[in-house]
Amino acid sequence: QGQLVEYGGGLVQAGGSRRLSCEASDPSFNSYVMGWFRQAPGLEREFVAAIDCYNSNTYYAGSVKGRFTISRDNAKNTVYLQMNSLKPEDTAIYYCAADDYCYSDNTVLLSYDYWGQGTQVTVSS
Numbered sequence: 001q002g003q004l005v006e007y008g009g010g011l012v013q014a015g016g017s018r019r020l021s022c023e024a025s026d027p028s029f030n031s032y033v034m035g036w037f038r039q040a041p042g043l044e045r046e047f048v049a050a051i052d053c054y055n056s057n058t059y060y061a062g063s064v065k066g067r068f069t070i071s072r073d074n075a076k077n078t079v080y081l082q083m084n085s086l087k088p089e090d091t092a093i094y095y096c097a098a099d100d101y102c103y104s105d106n107t108v109l110l111s112y113d114y115w116g117q118g119t120q121v122t123v124s125s
Helices: 027-030
Strands: 006-009 010-013 018-024 033-039 044-052 059-060 068-073 078-083 092-099 120-123
Touching: 006 092, 018 027, 018 033, 018 092, 018 120, 033 068, 033 078, 044 068, 044 078, 059 068
Parallel strands: 010 120
Antiparallel strands: 006 018, 018 078, 033 044, 033 092, 044 059, 068 078, 092 120
16 A cells, blocks of 8 residues: 655745655655645645646646645655745645546545645744
């Protein structure tokens, strides 16, 4: 069973930046759709960003477009989420996820087969 582990969460001031990493347990994840979701207290888990199987397309939620960037380094079995111009409303637990089917709707939570344990990002005002 493959595993995903997130790193990089923490406390950051509004307007600052943070980079999250998601390390996969084996190289098979390099051919999967990889996504980031987040869940704030009392709210449902929501889509943040995704990168497709072939690294040719990226997708973003409207609330983070232009501020966040998803990328992957297949040599390191790692996916990144670079977060810039952070706002207090970005405060949430951020989850990495993988979908082994390349043609799902990658903005939908149920499309994903593997999940990390989450990492907390807190943005102070």
